[in-house]
Amino acid sequence: MTRHIRHAAAFCALLLVALLVNAARVQVVQAPEYDANPANRRPDIARYQQPRGDILVGGEPVTGSRDTGEHLRFERTYRDGPLYAPITGFASQEYGTTLLEHTEDGLLSGADPMLAPLPLWNDVTGARNPGGDVVTTINRAAQRAAYEGLGPHKGAVAAVEPSTGRILALASAPSYDPQRLSGNDATAGRTWRRLNEDPDKPMLNRAVRRTYPPGSTFKVVTAAAALDAGVIRNLDAPTRSPDPYTLPGTRTRLTNESGGCKDASLREAFERSCNTVFAKLGVDVGATDMAATAEGFGFNDDGLLVPFSVSRSTFDTSVDKAQLGLSSIGQYNTRATPLQMAMVAAAVANDGQLRAPYLVERTVRAGGSLVAAAGSSPSRQAMLPATAALLKKLMTGVVENGTGSKAAIRGAVVGGKTGTAQHGVGNSGTPYAWFVSWAQSERAPEPAVAVAVVVEGSAADRERVSGGGLAAPIARAVMEAVLAS
Known part of the structure; x- marks a missing residue:
């Protein structure tokens, strides 16, 4: 038994x-x-059981949370949603997260282990911490000036602080209201379908996720390459450039929109935006040095994060001399995001030193204690300091004597470069109007802001599309907002 x-x-x-x-x-x-x-559904129920942390601009939240009383209890809300959508992105119960809502999701949702009072505390208790807050670098007045400046036009604006890399504005038009995607009801579904079917792509962040031919604004890079390489030593010496200029190895004759470009000095060619001079300069510098200078400014970089990813701006390194000439005036395969061109202007303004752009100043817990701070952003020397000093003179000349006069600001030194970029088969597309610039108060020791604006002109405006006419006034409004703050 x-x-x-x-x-x-x-x-x-x-x-x-x-x-x-x-x-x-x-x-x-x-x-x-x-x-x-x-x-x-348990992870989703737990995720939405508490309010989400906020994204702050100028010390004030531009996001919030609404108690729905349902299983997925808290739903994301947005203040001035279309204004800040290129920064916040959306947090949807149905369609996930984008932009800052995505890259900072762990902190905002409370899942980040850094929010726990002790290591492994949440693993033991099964608790979830209150969501933390994300403090951005955005200047509230500059962001509004950029958004309102674009108005009914398609396009984008990016503004950075040259000495630090802090992003002061990111605007994209047309925009959308991310709050209409927050829930999981039929309204969210209809909005999602409408936004995705819209040919104007309102959910596309044009400031960082779309690349454009930069046109004549790229001549800032070509001028930097020519000065660094010693191809040009005197801003006022003749450049021995023919008009028209026959691209090497071809019968294609490059011409100019304005006169006075034959043998023009670099100063005259920059103010008049002479294609012939800059195409020849690019060929004289050579593909290797042109590519090295472009990459020093940030072109061909696959890894730029702000903290969300930025589309790669490109300068083709496998080109013949004719293609190099076109690339050097911002055509052929040369493409850039507005943020990339703001970085070009910022490097000129910052004595040739380029600071990596960033959007998050710091992250904090719900009680306000610090989780992480941005610190000093890494930098690289995009050009020689002496070259940057000469480019400052060239860019101020464009505003004082050339095509960028609409960017002038009383009581400030402003440098700029206009551009009208052709695109499409046989240049059939409506040109893009560009303006890149920087501004320094007469009382300040260094420039406070660098801006890039691109406007996708409509077919009706084709004959009036110009960087100086469409884009420069927007840049001026953004620079004025920063200088006044």
Whole structure:
């Protein structure tokens, strides 16, 4: 009898061990699989059981949370949603997260381990910390000036602080209201379909996610390459440039929109935006040095994060001399985001030193204590300081004597460069109007802001599309807002 009891006890013990092993298998080994199962709503219910942390501009939140009283209890809200959409992105119960809402999701949702009072605290207790806040570098007045300046036009604005890399404005038009995507009801579904079917692509962040041919604004880079390489030593010496200029190895004759470009000096060619002079300069500098200078400004960089990713701006390194000439005037395969061209202007303004752009100043816990701070952004020397000093003179000449006069600001030194970029088969597309610039108060020791504006002109405006006419006034408004703050 005792033997049977021992056998039964051993069998029960074996069953108990098997039960414990299976429970461990389910709860430990297979836990990620069950968590990721679409049929499991517990992670979503837990995620939306508390308010989300906020994104702050100028010390004030531009986001919030609304208690719906449903299983997915808290829903994201936005203040001035279209104004800040290129910065915040959206946080949707149905469609996920984008931009800052995505890159800072762990902190905003409370899941980031850095928010826990002690290491592994949440793993032991199963608790979830209150969401933290994200403090941005955005200048509220500059952001509004950029958004309102674009108005009904398609286009984008990027503004940075040259000495630090802080992003002061990111505007994209047309925009959208991210709050209409926050929930998981029929309204969110209809909005999602409408936005994705819209040919104007309102959810596309044109400031950082679309590249354009930069046109004549790229002549800032070409001028820097020519000065750094010693191809040009005197801003006022003739450049021995023919007008028209026949691209090497071809019968294609490059011409200019304005006169006076034959043998023009670099100063005259910059103010008049002479294609012939800058195409020849690019060829004289050579593909290797032109590519090195472009990459020093940030072109061909796949890894730029602000903290969300920025599309790669490109300067083709595998070109013949004719293609190099076109690339050097911002055509052929040369493409740039507005943020990239703001970086070009910022490097000129900052004595040739380019600071990496960034959008998050610091992150904090719900009580206000610091989680992480941006610190000093890395930098690189995009051009020689002496070259930057000469480019400052060239860019101020464009505003004082050339095509950028509409960017002039009383009481400030402003440098700029206009551009009208052709595109499409046979240049059939409506040109893009560009303006890149920087501004320094007469009382300040250094420039406070660098701006890039691109406007996608409409077909009706084709004959009036110009960087000086469409884009420069927007840049001026943004620079004035920063200088006044």
